[in-house]
Amino acid sequence: MHPGASMAGSKMKFKFSLSYVDTLFFIIFLGIFIISLAGGVMVKDKSYLSEKSRIKSLTADDLKKLIPENISGWKAIPEDQVFNQETIFNYIDGAGEVYRSYNFQLLLARRFQQPEKPDLVVDLFDMGTSYDAFGVFTHDREGEKVDVGQMAVYKGGLLSFWKDRFFVSVYAEDETPKTREAVLALGRQIDSSINREGKLPDLLALLPSAGLDHDTISYFHTHHILNYHFYVSEENILELGSETEAVLARYKTSGRQPIYLLIVRYPDEGKALYAWNIFCKNYMPEARIPGEIRVEDGSWTMAKQRGRLLTVVFQSCPDKEARSLGEKILFKRIEK
Amino acid sequence: MKKRAITRRDFLKKGAGLPLACAFIPGVFEGKSQQQVQQTPKVRVVLIRNKDILDDKGKPRYEVIEKMMGEGLCELFGTSNPQEAWRQMIKADDVVGIKTNVWNYLPTPKELEDYLKKRVMECGVPEENIAIADRGVLSHPVFQKATALINARPARTHHWSGMGSCIKNYIQFVPRPYEWHGDSCADLAKIWFLPEVKGKTRLNILVMLTPLFHGIGPHHFSKQYTWPYCGLILSQDPVAADATGLRILQEKRKEYFGEERPLQPVPHHIFLADTRHHLGVSSPARIELIKLGWQEGILI
Numbered sequence: 023m024h025p026g027a028s029m030a031g032s033k034m035k036f037k038f039s040l041s042y043v044d045t046l047f048f049i050i051f052l053g054i055f056i057i058s059l060a061g062g063v064m065v066k067d068k069s070y071l072s073e074k075s076r077i078k079s080l081t082a083d084d085l086k087k088l089i090p091e092n093i094s095g096w097k098a099i100p101e102d103q104v105f106n107q108e109t110i111f112n113y114i115d116g117a118g119e120v121y122r123s124y125n126f127q128l129l130l131a132r133r134f135q136q137p138e139k140p141d142l143v144v145d146l147f148d149m150g151t152s153y154d155a156f157g158v159f160t161h162d163r164e165g166e167k168v169d170v171g172q173m174a175v176y177k178g179g180l181l182s183f184w185k186d187r188f189f190v191s192v193y194a195e196d197e198t199p200k201t202r203e204a205v206l207a208l209g210r211q212i213d214s215s216i217n218r219e220g221k222l223p224d225l226l227a228l229l230p231s232a233g234l235d236h237d238t239i240s241y242f243h244t245h246h247i248l249n250y251h252f253y254v255s256e257e258n259i260l261e262l263g264s265e266t267e268a269v270l271a272r273y274k275t276s277g278r279q280p281i282y283l284l285i286v287r288y289p290d291e292g293k294a295l296y297a298w299n300i301f302c303k304n305y306m307p308e309a310r311i312p313g314e315i316r317v318e319d320g321s322w323t324m325a326k327q328r329g330r331l332l333t334v335v336f337q338s339c340p341d342k343e344a345r346s347l348g349e350k351i352l353f354k355r356i357e358k
Numbered sequence: 359m360k361k362r363a364i365t366r367r368d369f370l371k372k373g374a375g376l377p378l379a380c381a382f383i384p385g386v387f388e389g390k391s392q393q394q395v396q397q398t399p400k401v402r403v404v405l406i407r408n409k410d411i412l413d414d415k416g417k418p419r420y421e422v423i424e425k426m427m428g429e430g431l432c433e434l435f436g437t438s439n440p441q442e443a444w445r446q447m448i449k450a451d452d453v454v455g456i457k458t459n460v461w462n463y464l465p466t467p468k469e470l471e472d473y474l475k476k477r478v479m480e481c482g483v484p485e486e487n488i489a490i491a492d493r494g495v496l497s498h499p500v501f502q503k504a505t506a507l508i509n510a511r512p513a514r515t516h517h518w519s520g521m522g523s524c525i526k527n528y529i530q531f532v533p534r535p536y537e538w539h540g541d542s543c544a545d546l547a548k549i550w551f552l553p554e555v556k557g558k559t560r561l562n563i564l565v566m567l568t569p570l571f572h573g574i575g576p577h578h579f580s581k582q583y584t585w586p587y588c589g590l591i592l593s594q595d596p597v598a599a600d601a602t603g604l605r606i607l608q609e610k611r612k613e614y615f616g617e618e619r620p621l622q623p624v625p626h627h628i629f630l631a632d633t634r635h636h637l638g639v640s641s642p643a644r645i646e647l648i649k650l651g652w653q654e655g656i657l658i
Contacts, residue, residue: 111536114576115461117517119539121576145576162574178580191576249542250623256541257363304363318370336366 070153070223070243070267071289074125077150085130085146088188088215094204096134096142103131120161121147123244124154125264126189134208140196142204144212147189152220153267157241159184161250170209172219176202181209186220225269228285228331230350235280238272252282252336259304260332261297265289275343279321282336283347291329298327301334400646401598401639406430407589407652411567416586418567420469423590426651427473430592431561433648441480447560448506450482455504459511459527460492463579464570466510470563474508495530496554507555509596510563513603514570517578519543520625523603524562524596525637531555542623547631550596564591564603571610585610588652597631597638598645602658604628605642609657 082104091098103113106128110118113131121129127148134142149155156173165177171190174183179197183190192209194201223241240251243266245258251270254260262268266288273281288294298313302325306315313325321339325332335347406429411422428440435443448454456474458466471490478488489500496502509524516522518539528549529535538546549555566589574580587606593599604625611619632640639645649656 115578117576117578119518119536147576164574178574178582180575180580182575193575193577193580196581246540246542253366253369253624255363255365256544259363259365305365305367307362317367 069287070151071265073151073153077127080128080148082128082130085128085148086132088212089130089132089144089146090208090211090215093134093142093208093211094200096136096139096204099133099135105129105131120247121149121158123242123247123264124158124161125150125243126154126158140194140198140201142201142208143191143193143195144208145191145193146212147191149187149189152184152187153223153241155184155187155189155220156222157243158189160240161242161247163237163240168206168209170206171213171216174209176206179205181205183209183213184220185213185216186218188216223267223269225267225285225287229269229271229283230347233273233275233281235272235274238270240270242268242270248284252284254336255304257304259301260284260286260334261288261293261300262286266293273347275338277321277337277339277343279337279339281338281343281347284334284336286332286334288330288332294327294330294332298325298332301325301332400644401593401595402434402646402648403591403593403595403598403602404430404434404648404650405566405589405591405602405656405658406433406650407566407587407656409586409588409652409654411588412586416568418467418469420472423467423469423473426590427470427477427563427592429650430590433650434592434594440477444477444481447508448478448481448483452481452483452506453487453500453504454478454483454489454506454508455495455498455501456488456490456508456510457495457501457527457530458490458492459522461512461514461522463577464512464514464568464584466492466512466565467567470510470565474510478508493530496533501554504558506560507558508561508563509559510565512565512567512569513591513607515573515578515583515607515621516625517573518623519546519627520621520623521600521604521607521628523600523628524564525550525600525627525631528555542625543627544630545635546627547597547635547637550631550637551635559596560594562593562596562599564593564599566591566603566606569603569607569610571607571614583614587655587657595638597628597640600625600628600631601640601642602645602647606657613657 086102105113107122110121110129127150130146132144149158159173159182163175165175168174168176170181171183171185174181179194179201181192190212192205194205242248243262243264245260245262248254248262248268248270266286268284268286270282270284273283275281288297302309302313309315316322321337323336325334406426408422408426411418413419431440431443435446437443456471458471475488475490479485489498491498491501509527511527514522519526519542525546529538529546531549531552531554532538566587568584569587570579570584572583591599591603629640631637
């Protein structure tokens with residue numbers, strides 16, 4: 023019993039009489055405990071769903087502050103346009119579906135004009151999380167790499183980059199040396215007004231580095247996007263959806279074609295196992311060893327599930343490479 | 359999922375090791391033999407080009423459009439003059455909807471719209487029974503009672519379906535277009551069997567004046583990836599028109615990028631319109647392609 027504790031009547035009562043040093047130790051202990059607890063939660067669960075649950079909504083005014091009103095002689099026209107998940111199709115034909123599949127929150131479009139010069143257009147997407155900002159950037163990585171934001175490419179008058187929870191597109195309606203300069207300058211100004219950087223999806227850490235073609239990494243949620251990068255099936259045989267996160271990457275090999283590695287993380291182990299079953303049933307119904315099949319072009323496809331993860335290696339030839347890649351993933355786990 | 363899904367492996371079986379190649383191999387989907395394909399009656403497609411169609415600002419010249427359309431329609435319908443071709447398509451008591459495309463980067467040219475309206479009126483159709491529209495056709499009073507449709511739009515790559523062309527242009531005839539985006543818009547041809555549309559289309563015009571052969575960014579457009587092809591594709595079969603336009607876009611991509619670079623995603627809705635929905639024909643072996651006018655850089 024603590025020396026300060028005393029008894030009164032039949033009931034046990036504790037009366038603390040802490041010294042200054044005791045109080046200090048207690049506060050420090052409590053602080054460490056709280057930080058450990060909070061830190062533990064954050065370290066343990068870096069998944070997309072956890073990130074998504076912490077989204078704080080931004081307003082159009084928040085986005086407006088990130089874009090300048092003048093750049094290299096171009097001036098913003100007075101009316102910005104703002105679109106949400108429902109109205110995006112009024113602005114973007116076709117590709118609106120891509121941004122919706124990445125859970126985009128808000129889009130602010132600002133047009134810049136200068137007499138006798140092509141218009142410049144900024145589309146600033148608030149994607150809610152840095153994971154989705156990165157993901158939507160990986161949807162189209164073609165172009166010359168430039169130093170803007172956390173990753174950027176420039177091609178045909180278009181600069182695309184991501185930073186923090188934002189994906190940004192700056193576009194000149196006609197490309198000239200002047201518009202190229204202005205587009206890059208505009209991008210850099212927006213970059214500098216976004217104060218912090220965002221985290222990459224932790225799923226990326228599972229990709230083995232040997233042979234990895236970094237420029238082919240794509241991060242996504244839905245099977246439509248998977249099919250865009252690598253056609254698997256018209257049906258959703260991997261049970262992908264808004265709650266799953268997936269990373270696809272290409273590997274250089276000694277074979278005639280590159281290997282594709284797909285890693286999917288499901289909300290729970292049961293869903294991962296179910297998806298593995300559905301995939302095997304549809305993609306390799308005749309497989310002798312469950313999850314492994316030599317397909318029609320002579321290459322191998324291998325699918326393994328462990329915990330919440332499902333890993334599929336496509337186009338591996340010979341099968342040793344598939345096994346090697348799959349096993350590297352499955353045993354380099356960051357979680358059960 | 360009761361039936362086994364179609365997967366990449368099904369394509370590998372047909373494509374003999376070239377992924378998705380079957381999408382470009384005639385007759386591969388329907389499993390028809392070469393002999394069967396050759397015996398099937400051919401569908402006529404006219405490709406007409408004129409290098410003077412665009413002025414120095416890239417704007418189409420009305421008089422050249424008129425000339426190209428006239429020559430093209432005579433060839434398509436086997437008539438000696440365009441008026442006769444128009445009379446085969448449109449009767450005076452028709453209510454005519456001219457379905458265009460308003461996409462701001464590459465809309466249906468105003469000069470073509472004017473030409474079409476003028477010719478329809480010459481068939482005796484009163485102006486109040488003619489409408490030109492894209493979005494909102496479902497609630498448009500003329501389109502609601504239309505007995506004839508003319509489908510005219512530019513060819514371009516499309517982010518979600520691979521290619522935006524004649525078949526896809528009817529997506530505005532459904533209340534929720536995004537519901538048709540599944541599997542790269544695979545079943546767009548089904549729209550053509552809805553009562554608003556079925557059997558009404560008299561002419562498809564795939565505008566190839568400055569087609570977009572590659573798309574980038576949120577808006578899937580850069581002027582850098584268009585070129586003055588200066589052509590029009592005419593057909594009564596939207597699938598044949600689209601399949602022909604697609605071959606030209608593919609060739610342009612090959613020329614520009616210096617390598618085979620298939621459209622991404624593969625515009626399989628064009629082939630499925632043939633093999634799954636039987637809306638028209640996609641195989642070059644079943645298309646009688648008539649090439650008129652400027653031949654340089656024709657790519658097909």
